[in-house]
Amino acid sequence: MKRYIILLGFVILYSNLFSQVEKTKQNEYDVNFETNQNDAMFPGGNDSMMIYIWNKINYPEDALKNNVEGVVQISFDVNFDGKIRNIKALTDFGYNLEDELIRVVKTMPDWIPASINGIKVRQQFLLSFPINKYNVQKYKN
Template sequence: MKRTTIIALMMLFGISFSKAQTSPTAEDKIHSFVSIKNPPTFPGGMAAFYKFLGENIKYPEQAKKENIQGTVFVSFVIEKDGSVSNVKTVRGLGAGTDQEAERVLGLSPNWVAGTLDGKPVRVKYNIPIKFANKTAK
């Protein structure tokens, strides 16, 4: 009988601990930029965002040497305060391009936060960043 009681208590504690650790609050939920009416905006719009990227990306030397060209796909989260976080390469090229894309996104100025029902929310973006070596022959 004691053994059954101990096992039952252990199961109850295990269930309560797992629920507490895995259920994110509504405040922590990350929304997709396509799923909300008022997504975050970069100061000056997306054209200004891509201009910012173009002015700040430095073509990695290793990528130049190996003539690596193509697109790096990166995801990031715009937080409720407009800051950029959780920058990660989803599909990369290597030769330093992935790290460079992540570095530049980390330099981004704050965005205007996205809102849902009038409250700021966390929003995830996935974007392509193209690397083209203009000096390649």
């Protein structure tokens, strides 16, 4: 019986030693990957884009009558050639607010495409546009 207890003690001791995990050695070199990334941009920047939209947008008559206002959101892709594709409305205020903003975006000139390390890439763009009758009247006059 004494032998079995001693044997059992050795088995437990050695099984514990073999079950320990060896620490992994960390890399000796820190590598810094720098990328030069530029987002897609409307020609002239965001301010020019907003002025362009305000000058082109027509506040729908039904929305005006019902005092409908809010932040209309749409998304679209700016392809590597600067063309806008896959325009989708993300809000649904009704009264053709989203349709009107989509109409204006379709008339935009080609954008400056996004790039990573000098290579032109496609980028999805989210446009949040506050629209109400006061803003539209302000920019139309």
